[in-house]
Amino acid sequence: MIKIALLGYGTIGSGVAEVLDINHDSIAKKAGEEIAVKYILDLRDFPGDKNENKIVHDYEIIVNDPEISVVVEAMGGVEPAYTFVKRALLAGKHVATSNKALVAKHGPKLLQIARERQINFLFEASVGGGIPIIRPLISCLTADVVEEITGILNGTTNYMMTKMSEEGSEFADVLKDAQQKGYAEADPTADVEGHDACRKIAILTSLVAGSQVDFEDIHCEGITKISAADIKYAKAMGKNIKLLASSRMVDGGYSAIVAPFLLDDAHPLYNVHDVFNAVFVHGNVLGDAMFYGSGAGKLPTASAVVADIVDIVKHIDKNIVIFWDEKKLTLKDYKDVAYKFFVRAAADKDAIEAAFGTVSYVEVPEIAGETAFVTEPMSGKVYEEAAAKVSGMINMIRVD
Template sequence: MAKVAVMGYGVVGSGVVEALDMNKVSIRNRVKEPVEVKYILDIREFKDDPFGHLITKDFDKIANDPEISVVAEVMGGLNPAYDFTKKLLMAGKSVVTSNKELVATYGAELLKIARENKVNYLFEASVGGGIPVIRPIYACLAANEINSVMGILNGTTNYILTKMYKDGVSFESALKEAQELGYAERNPAADVEGHDACRKIAILTSLVCGKNVDYNKINTVGITDIDELDVVYAEKMDSVIKLIGASEVFADKVYSSVEPCILNNSHPLAGIEDVFNGVLINGNAVDDVMFYGRGAGKLPTASAVVADIIDCVRNKDGFEKYSWEPSDSEFVAPYEENKASYLVRIQGEANSVQIEKIFGDLETVTVADSEFAVITPYISNKELDSVLKELPVIKKIKIIK
């Protein structure tokens, strides 16, 4: 019998315990032995919970128990998750996690410790919730040089943007509804300001490149500034607005960003709505591959955590060689060097002579009397910002074709 521990008994932690119990017969058949939760680490009491008798407040009980071979860290945050994970790996126990902040911040170090101790540190649930994407990148796409990774990586913001273009409501109204339905936290900053998606694209890009991508160096813009008129502009372009985390990968550097983008309705990611997520990967042999599913939620996320637990139990004598090495400070290119086409909203009436003088012959889009927009050529942010100094710019939104 394989005995495991779960650290954290919140939404995801309770889902992990529930999934292991609910599917215990099929899991036993797959791994050829029962998988049983022995401890649940949490500082709270759960007297009326069916698994309340498994609760312990003593981390050392888990760390020092030779029967525990795998631990699921679903506490979230850096403290004490980092210290606990490090101690468990050094004690020869495999750790699986849904903690994107921990993986994005200390992934390179924790993977190195896991390799040195011949155990696993797995994090499928940290990026796509229930969407399998980490293992496919590592195994199924191993024959490819990955050119780019992009995705809708946050269900909260995707739900809000979907409501805005489907129902014509404001950002504030859509956010309120998302909170009422439990899709957004009371303090939604990590989601709506793009930080959650930033950590996820950093993890994906680190895995693809084999080098650490510091999420603090990724230019991150959330959706709080997106208004109804932005949605109307996108509709007139036969497009939608999505919060996209993206990286273009080169040998010596990556160009990464998280920002609202205008996607034509024919784009593979454009049709992903509500709380669903999607990841689009381009490889030099396979071309485009997309992964789609629920990016968050109790059981979808638990599904990925439990899959990693099963993988650890199946491979007690081996370990996944996930890794990425430290990188220098120049590995993530400055945002000013990123190139794209943009929709630029400008105050006043369209002056074709002025626009042609600045940009050349450009397509203009008009949806309101008091302003207009231009679609720029493919241009670096540094060049574009220099040009836009001459105009009363309202905002710019990246276009992905």
């Protein structure tokens, strides 16, 4: 019998308790041991809840109980999560977490402590919710040098882009709809400005590169500038607009970006709609692969956390090696990566071609007073020089 403690009894923490309950027998069989929740740390009480007698308010009870071999952190945020997780590891307790902020900021330090003690720090649920992506990267794609990893990593914005595409509506309207449905928060900044996706691609890039990528170093554009007119042009080109978080190998290093992209229907991420997430990987020998599923939600995320717990129980005396040095990786300049650029400008074709050279024009009958076009592939630097020469620029979206 493995006894565990949950830190936090919110959506994910209670989901973990629920999954351990629903699939109790099959989980025990796969782990080789029964798994029981002994404590749940939360500031609140939960009178009437089936786990109400497991609630504790003092972390010392958990960290000092030698019966607890696994701590599940589902509090979110960097502190006090970091202090609690670090103390658990130092006390020889394995940790599973769903906390992307914690992992993005302190992942390598916590992995190092786990490695030194031959225990485990796992975080499958921190990226892509229920989609298995961290473990496949660590244990399945080991024969490859990953040359690109690109994800739709935020369900809220993907829902919004899907709605805008289906209904032709404006950003402000779909945001209101997403807030009403509970998909977007009252302050939607972290989602719509791409900050959430940015932390996730920082984690994935760190794992791919084996060194710390600070999310603050990643160029990040959200979806707030995407309008119904952009969607109309996308449709005219047979493309979808998706908020991508992407890292590519450039000159032996990695360049990372979070931004809206135009994808055509041959791209594996083209058809990832609503709140679903997906991660596309290109390996130098594997070629293209994609992992798709529920990127958020109580039970899918808890499913990933519980899979970590099972893996911990199967490796109770062995550290699962995860390469992620504390040494900071300096990213290559995202402006050195070449894309085609879709551009809308209140300018005439002569001015556009003088600045951008050969372009392909896109026309939408009901939009007048502007010229829309797609450039040839060029680096971000070359694009910016060209764009500076054209007055009346309206919007730009990269084409993948």
